[in-house]
Amino acid sequence: MSQMRRSDHAASDDDKQDELERLIREGVSLDENPLHNQDTGVTKSRHSHTPYTTTYVGARFIAPDENEDEDEEVSTTNDLQGALGLFAEAAADLATAGVELGLGRHFASADFCNQAVEKAAQAVSLLHYGHRSRYDHDLRELGATVGAPLEIQEEMAVLTPFHPEAFYADTPPEEADEVISAEQAEGYRKHARHILSWARNIVLHA
Numbered sequence: 509m510s511q512m513r514r515s516d517h518a519a520s521d522d523d524k525q526d527e528l529e530r531l532i533r534e535g536v537s538l539d540e541n542p543l544h545n546q547d548t549g550v551t552k553s554r555h556s557h558t559p560y561t562t563t564y565v566g567a568r569f570i571a572p573d574e575n576e577d578e579d580e581e582v583s584t585t586n587d588l589q590g591a592l593g594l595f596a597e598a599a600a601d602l603a604t605a606g607v608e609l610g611l612g613r614h615f616a617s618a619d620f621c622n623q624a625v626e627k628a629a630q631a632v633s634l635l636h637y638g639h640r641s642r643y644d645h646d647l648r649e650l651g652a653t654v655g656a657p658l659e660i661q662e663e664m665a666v667l668t669p670f671h672p673e674a675f676y677a678d679t680p681p682e683e684a685d686e687v688i689s690a691e692q693a694e695g696y697r698k699h700a701r702h703i704l705s706w707a708r709n710i711v712l713h714a
Contacts, residue, residue, distance in 0.1 A: 588714055591635040595704075595711045598627035602704055605697050614693040615684035618670040621700035622647070625667050628707035629654050635714055645671045660706050663699040670696070 601624035609617040625647055632654045633641040641653045647664035656664065669675055679687055 585638045586636060586714075587634040587638045591631040591711045591714070594627050594634060595631040595707060598624045598631060598704055598707070601627060602697070602700055605700065609690065609693050609697060612690070613685055614688040614690060615670070615675070617693045618667070618688055618696045619672060619675075621696045622667045622670040624700050625664055625703045626650065628704045628711075629656065629664070631711050632656075632707050635711055645674055656703075656706065660703055663703055666699050667696060667703075 601620045605617045605620035605624065608614075608620060626643065629647070629650050630640045630643070633639065636654065641650060643650050645668065647668040648661045651661040651664040675684065
């Protein structure tokens, strides 16, 4: 019986991944998100109104000021449109993590997993609170802030070290891909996929 339950759970995860991949391929429809940007060639920053600059560090574009929204007025109403758009960005980052892994760029893959999870959690924050939650690169804390279950918080903690600011503090950029094996990178992608499935069930079913 336990094997059957595990099999059913695996099938459920596969179904969720199929839907995530559909979202990546097709984007969020205009019916689901009236603010969806048809220009899919632009990578947006963690603040949807501020595109990334062309400055590139490791696998991540750097926003002009990641803390610029902290002094903005906090909304108390939920933001479904913003949540859908940000979750679509998270799904795209997860797809990019797979591409980077296939190219042997293991740290870049882990970095995009980190980005995907942050955006997914912030999408939940937009839906629940109408604004992004403050974030200091600690994904576990961000997960707790947006009400993620402990299991999800623990998986988020696994991906916390792969923000470049923290990772490069101890590892030279030229050695980044060498300290993460392909198997480890694939494991990080599985964690990110599970976390996005959790966020998806909240955001897309709101």
